[in-house]
Amino acid sequence: MARKPIHPVKAYRSEKFLSSPDARTIRILAEYLEPHSRFDKEQIKDTIVFFGSARIISPSDARYLLENERAAGNDLGVAEKRLHMSQYYEHSRDLACRLTKWSKNLEGTERRFVICSGGGPGIMEAANKGASEAKGLNVGLNISLPLEQFENPYISRKLAFEFHYFFMRKFWFAYLAKAVVVMPGGFGTLDEFFEMLTLIQTKKIEKRLPIILFGTEYWDNVINLQTMVDFGTIAQEDMDLFFVTDSVNDAFNYIVNDLTENALKEPTPNM
Numbered sequence: 363m364a365r366k367p368i369h370p371v372k373a374y375r376s377e378k379f380l381s382s383p384d385a386r387t388i389r390i391l392a393e394y395l396e397p398h399s400r401f402d403k404e405q406i407k408d409t410i411v412f413f414g415s416a417r418i419i420s421p422s423d424a425r426y427l428l429e430n431e432r433a434a435g436n437d438l439g440v441a442e443k444r445l446h447m448s449q450y451y452e453h454s455r456d457l458a459c460r461l462t463k464w465s466k467n468l469e470g471t472e473r474r475f476v477i478c479s480g481g482g483p484g485i486m487e488a489a490n491k492g493a494s495e496a497k498g499l500n501v502g503l504n505i506s507l508p509l510e511q512f513e514n515p516y517i518s519r520k521l522a523f524e525f526h527y528f529f530m531r532k533f534w535f536a537y538l539a540k541a542v543v544v545m546p547g548g549f550g551t552l553d554e555f556f557e558m559l560t561l562i563q564t565k566k567i568e569k570r571l572p573i574i575l576f577g578t579e580y581w582d583n584v585i586n587l588q589t590m591v592d593f594g595t596i597a598q599e600d601m602d603l604f605f606v607t608d609s610v611n612d613a614f615n616y617i618v619n620d621l622t623e624n625a626l627k628e629p630t631p632n633m
Contacts, residue, residue: 414543421448455489459495485546500517502521541617545576
């Protein structure tokens with residue numbers, strides 16, 4: 363009796379192998395090559411990156427929740443703070459919209475300075491929404507997490523990504539960025555902000571990269587970098603690596619003036 367032929371699964375089609383520790387290098391490489399291919403196909407040369415909390419909601423949603431708490435007779439402290447913080451959602455949306463309109467009107471350029479976020483809710487959603495309202499392409503570099511993170515609906519479909527590895531996601535933030543806006547946020551936002559500062563300080567990023575730290579009320583209470591200067595752990599000139607403001611107009615003008623002066627020529631290698 364003839365034996366039935368064996369048809370082994372090809373290694374590159376084996377989900378079991380590709381999900382195993384032995385294939386980790388392949389998965390990491392895929393999170394470099396697949397985004398690279400898509401960015402090239404969509405002609406995305408550079409980005410303006412928005413960082414910020416996934417927990418900051420829109421003013422309309424915050425007002426709705428506040429009214430629900432008031433109607434239920436509950437303590438309003440948390441809801442009022444949520445409404446107060448919602449201003450940063452609106453600031454992000456406004457700034458992203460204005461920057462997108464500016465970039466679309468640049469003469470002799472295509473798809474420059476595209477808005478990019480972490481792809482999730484909160485500040486990330488606001489940035490993608492602002493760009494979408496300006497009818498501009500925008501990027502979402504999402505990350506798979508057990509809580510909070512889900513893809514927001516305003517990302518351009520062909521530029522929606524889902525990463526497993528934080529470090530590969532952060533690579534794509536840094537590699538394409540020509541400007542960075544840091545809105546109030548938690549551990550993830552602090553991690554992203556300090557990584558950008560470290561890469562610039564150590565010259566691993568050699569390009570000019572303007573960074574906006576937006577929201578003095580929040581950031582003055584969360585971090586005091588001047589203390590690091592006073593104790594000698596960073597230099598005074600390191601404080602010039604970012605621009606602090608509460609004004610969308612000032613943030614817009616700072617970014618536009620810097621990009622016009624330093625980045626409007628054909629994009630050069632990023633890192």
